[in-house]
Amino acid sequence: MRKIVANLFTSLDGVVEAPDKWSLRYWNDEIGRAVGAGMAAADAMLLGRVTYEGFAEAWPGRTVEDDEGAEFMNSVRKYVLSSTLTEVTWNNSTLLTGDPAEAIRALKAEPGGSIMTSGSTTAVRWLLTEGLIDELNLLLYPIVVGRGKRLFPAEGPSFPLVLAKSATFSNGVVQLTYVPA
Numbered sequence: 001m002r003k004i005v006a007n008l009f010t011s012l013d014g015v016v017e018a019p020d021k022w023s024l025r026y027w028n029d030e031i032g033r034a035v036g037a038g039m040a041a042a043d044a045m046l047l048g049r050v051t052y053e054g055f056a057e058a059w060p061g062r063t064v065e066d067d068e069g070a071e072f073m074n075s076v077r078k079y080v081l082s083s084t085l086t087e088v089t090w091n092n093s094t095l096l097t098g099d100p101a102e103a104i105r106a107l108k109a110e111p112g113g114s115i116m117t118s119g120s121t122t123a124v125r126w127l128l129t130e131g132l133i134d135e136l137n138l139l140l141y142p143i144v145v146g147r148g149k150r151l152f153p154a155e156g157p158s159f160p161l162v163l164a165k166s167a168t169f170s171n172g173v174v175q176l177t178y179v180p181a
Contacts, residue, residue, distance in 0.1 A: 002108045003134035004046060006117045006124045007038055008151060010138050016121050017149035023141050030169040031139065032068070038137065039072045043113035046104070048123035049082035055118075056090035079107065079115070081123050101130045108132070121151050128159045135179055136161060142172035 009019035047055065055073065062070040078093040081100055088095045096103040104127070107115060117124055127133045160181035167175045 002044075002110060002112050003114050004104070004108065004117070004127060004132055005038065005042070005114045005135040005137055006120075006127065006133050007035075007137045008117075008119065008121070008124065008139070009141060010151060011141050011143050011145040011148075013144045013146065014150040014152065015145040015148040016119070016151045019141075022143055022145050023139075026141055026143075026171050026173050028169065028171055030171070031173060034139065034167070034169075034175050035069070038114075038116055039069065039076075041114045042076065042116040044077040044079060044107070044115045046079045046081065046107075046115050046117050046120070046123065046127075048120035049080065049085055050122070051119040052078070052080045052082070052085075052088065052090070052093070056088070056093070060090060079103075081120075081126075101132065104130075104132050121149060124151065125156070129157060131180070133180065135164070135177055138176045138178070140174045140176055 008016050009023045010016050011022060015022075059070065059073040062074070064070050074091055076092065078088075078090065080088050080093060080095050082095065085095055117127070124133065124136075128136075161178035162181050163176065164179045165177045169175070
């Protein structure tokens with residue numbers, strides 16, 4: 001059975017929005033290897049509408065010369081969760097229709113590698129609520145952003161988790177991998 005691995009960059013104050021504005025100065029080979037390992041284990045992505053639209057605008061014109069992740073992002077199978085989109089046109093993209101939880105359970109039952117999320121905070125919260133996340137992989141950055149969208153709002157359900165592994169990088173970024181309790 002495949003697993004769904006949610007990957008997010010987060011600040012010390014829990015902000016996950018627009019990591020391109022606050023995380024890039026910390027990028028190093030250690031983070032590159034961590035992100036690359038997640039991509040290597042995955043053969044599909046699960047994206048919410050907002051993240052899909054942003055990625056579909058940004059990635060198709062990029063090459064490996066521009067960004068090491070371009071080949072993966074442009075070629076990997078992408079599944080999109082949306083109640084408003086009627087079509088998805090980026091290479092290898094499929095809009096999930098019908099009952100999304102049922103569609104994701106069917107994807108998990110298929111053979112293959114991990115199905116990873118990147119960003120997609122609304123989708124990740126929903127997946128946690130539905131019990132569909134197998135791993136929550138956070139790269140915790142040593143910065144307080146101050147404002148922005150957080151993975152977990154002030155009010156909401158609780159999600160008991162267990163720390164499965166952790167690593168501290170030389171730049172102070174900490175990788176935390178949690179599994180459902």
